[in-house]
Amino acid sequence: MAAVTIGIPFYNNEETLKYAIQSVINQTYVDWHLYLINDGSTDRSLEIARQFESSKIKIIDDGENKGLISRLNQLIDISESEYFVRMDADDIMVPERIERQISLLEARPEIDLAGASAYIINNNNSVTGIRIASIRGGGPSGILKNGLFIHPTVTGRTRWFKKYKYKEGFYRAEDLELWCRSSETSNFAIIKEPLLFYRDSSLMNLAKYKESSKTVRKIIKLYANSSKQKVILLFKENFKISVYTILDLLRFTKVANRRRNSSIDQLQAEKALAVLRSSIN
Template identity: 40%
Template sequence: MYISIGIPFFNAEKYLEDAIKSVLAQTFQNWELILVDDGSTDRSLEIARSFADPRIRIISDGYNRRLPYRLNQIINEAKHDFIARMDADDLMAVDRLEKQVKVLNENPQIDLVVTSLYSIGNKNEILGKRIFSNHQMQPKEILQGLTNLLHPSLLARKAWCQRNPYQENNCLAEDYELWLSAAIKNDFNYVVMQEPLYFYREVENIKKEKMIRGYNTQIEVIKKYYKNIISDIEKNKIILKFEIKKIIVRILNFLNLMQVLQIHRITSVSDQDKDFYASQLELIGRLK
């Protein structure tokens, strides 16, 4: 049993080395790592090339083609039947892959498995956690704009990925459209692990321009898929909620209070959480 792990990166020199080390530190070692450069202009590509492990493949064509294109590229390049996602600015628990593989092996009817998360800051400090409920979301729920799937923690069967490619014209909500389109096709059988095995640098996403563009893209996805699932009135109510969210983001940004959004998303961590996370950082940090 082998896994293809894909990490697309663009100007991620600050975090990429640690992300790669958290792959090397995995208790599950049967993997290939596909590092895809999306036209970086910093030292990211140099950092990727500094790792000599023969299981690591680096793809660089010099172009900035955006994330959905690179995710489809990883699916096409993957040599193995399981594909794992990870973002270049994140970390993961050293037994993440081992535990996710176990879930897929024990549940042949399941096509993908995701995890819960610890939210971390720019200096790898732990900020909080998010524990997601383990239930199958239906199209009507997904259209509301929230899901229980953490996209970069995904481990999926390659066959499912090939049946459900990313829409390459959709940046910032490519995962939202993926979940929705797969659910509408009734091709969306998944498990949510409540263990926070993924360490998510969410602070990088709490930025006004990125959030506004993301909300706008989600609105377009809702307009594209809502028919035969919800009424026009329900659709308009959902879109209104997104418009209100955009106003809130603009106000908080003007008041320099964007951190409120980050705090609102997470719950506090216990001493046990902090000890576990510290032990994971130590294991990852041992790699040179």
């Protein structure tokens, strides 16, 4: 049995799936098993996944479309390894990602879950920025105020994932709900260096953002630590929706997306691009 199980659910990711899989194959840490789970794709994703099938890479396909939350829990259920690694089918791992995170977890047995920062890439695999992850304030109130992990960067102890799992009913913000629900009985850590290339389109999808915001408001109502915090956070969330709606009407969606990421200079971008190429070639 491998020490690490990597789980990648995919749905209509024919343009990016091969890069995600190749970046797993190119990891410096080699004691892993990869599960690729098809969520009812209608494009060539399953065909592409089957090209990589091996003793270390298993394909799961039941022909159904159950959604991300169900598939994540399915991956957790079948994992028998000590560690479980999250990843999305449109992202790319830095070659040292798993090695760095497993080293941290082995050196610090009190840590349940480790995340990392991420480079931002567009649909052409160009590096456009960086998103810095950090832990700023503990418990649900701190997470609601400041955020926590970049979801596909997390690696943790499988027993932790099996204990908490993802909850249905929190579409597009299932990770935020999980962090809030588990935070008071868990220990989290962040590796500041970017260990993932996170694909973030330059164009904001307002419909998807509204779906996310609806779930975030639900989470705020559940986990805010006081009526005052609840009112403040709900006001901010409603205000953001109003601003993004206006930006969408004015065709300024790139502005909305750039606010979430930090820029990098040309030299940093070139170095990051060299790392990306080593991840997928």
